[in-house]
Amino acid sequence: MDHVDQGIFDGYLSARGRWRRKFLQASSFLGVLAAVEPWFTSLAQAQESGAGPMRRSQPDGRVHVVPSTEETVRLGVFDATLPPILSIESGDTISFPATWSHFLNEMQPGVPIGTLAQLRVSNPGRGPHSIIGPIAVAGAEPGDVLEVRYQSIRPYEWGAVFNNPGSLGTGLLPQDYAQGQIKYVDLDLGAMTGKFMPNISIPLKPFQGTLGVAPPDGYFPPLSPGVTSSVPPGPHAGNLDLSELSEGSTLYIPVWKPGALIYTGDSHAxxxxxxxxxxxxxxxxxxLRIQIILHKQKNLAWPVAETDTHWIVMGLDKDLNAAMTLAARNAIKFLATRAKISELDAYALCSIAASFRVTQVVDIVRGVHALIPKAIFASDLRRKMTVV
Structure with missing residues (x-):
């Protein structure tokens, strides 16, 4: 969520267009991945009657606890100049207890929209997110892939939805709504619903809006060397705001810097x-509890998500039409390389079986995600269609 100086990004991302095209051509998204590994027999049997579980066996490592403190959290940036707050091994689990809300935990029930808007204006270029990190992964290097397994996502009993005053230029329709508003919503965690109004209840689906690694050099304008805004998502994942990344899902992220350097924040109900x-x-x-698995030299170009029922392929671009085009091309490549079909057949299959949805339109770099249902594939083929 949120927005940074549009003029800076307009010029910068336009200039980055040629870089991005060359990057995509060189990486040939998903086409250069190593051959997929077979699933274990027990998983194969579990999948015979449906999409089934997506896990492959992975030895459990250590469990690390990372609290939110002034030493572990920064406002609205991925700062790769900081020493890692923690180093982990592949297979380790990280528990983040009592995470902070936006603006370093300043957003709390009862805080008015004017206060939040002032905090936004007072921190130009930064996102509102309370970002934990960096966390280094031992042995991670460019060309590797991190598999992030979301094991537990447990919110507090309140949430807030807001739009800033129109003068800040954030959100989709600032020109329509000059007045900002914030609504605090009580969450019933037993029923997993939020009381938006006395006669309107919203089913909850908690997920982490922002989780990523240090981005590749030159992809975003740095606020200072090694420091980038947490607002725009990209090939490093980051602020994807992909609601499918709920408990039990998995996110695969390309590694761009030694150690990967994991950052997270922006919790959603x-x-x-x-x-x-x-x-x-x-x-x-x-x-928030996640497990990290390191896959060596898989050359993934963009983040990919997976649930028990779908593979989810991303398209990200400042232009929504370009994001849609990229999501389509990435989905076609995914199907051609995984299902071993021609790209023309994958093009047709996307048109009749995949669902393309707008992820978000408020993070400058807009997102489209393609939901590819696992259930359409025969069980023996489905078992072979792993992301890495």
Whole structure:
């Protein structure tokens, strides 16, 4: 969610267009991945009657606990100049207890929109997110892929959805709504619903809006050397705002810097695709728990997500039409390389079986994601169609 100086990014990302095209041509998204590994027999049996579980066996490593403190959290940036707050091994699990809300935990029930807007204006170029990190992964180097398994996502009993005053130029329709607004919503974690109004209840689907690694050099304008805004998503994942990344899902992220350098923040109780007002139902988490698996030299070019029922392929670009085109091309490449079909057949299959949705339109770099259903594939083929 949120927005940084549009003029800076307009010029910079236009200049980056040629870089991005060369990057895509060189990486040939997903086409240069190594051959997929077979699933274990137990998983194969579990998948015979449906999409089934997506996990391959992975030895459990250590569990690390990373609290949110002044030493572990920064406002609105991925700062690769900082020493890692933690170094982990592949297979380790990280528990983040009592995460902070936006603006270093300043957003709390009862805080008015004017206060949040002033915090936004007072921190130009930065996102509102309370970003934990960096966390280094031992042995990670450019060309590797991190597999991030979301094991637990437990919110607090409140959330907030807001739009800034129109003068800030954030959200989809600032020209329509000059007045900012924030609504605090009580969350019933037993029923997993939020009371938006007395006669309107919203089902909850908690997820982490922002989780990524240090981005590649030159892809975003740095605020200072090694420091980039947490707002725009990209090939490093980051602020994807992909609501499908709920508990039990997996995110695969290309590694661009030694150690990978993991950052996370921006906790959500639920979000509609598009996130049009600017925010999801923003909250804190009682705990975020993830497991990190390192895959060596897989050459993934863009983040890919996976659930028990779908593979989810991303398209990200400042222009929404370009993001849609990229999502389509990436989905076609994914199907051609995984299902071993021609790109023309993959093109046709996307048209009749994949669902393309607008992820968000408020992070400058807009997102489209393609949902590819696992259930359409025969079980023996489905078992072979792994991301890495």
């Amino acid at each position: 639920v979000q509609g695709d598009g996130e049009i007002s600017l925010t999801a139902l923003e909250t804190r988490l009682k705990e």
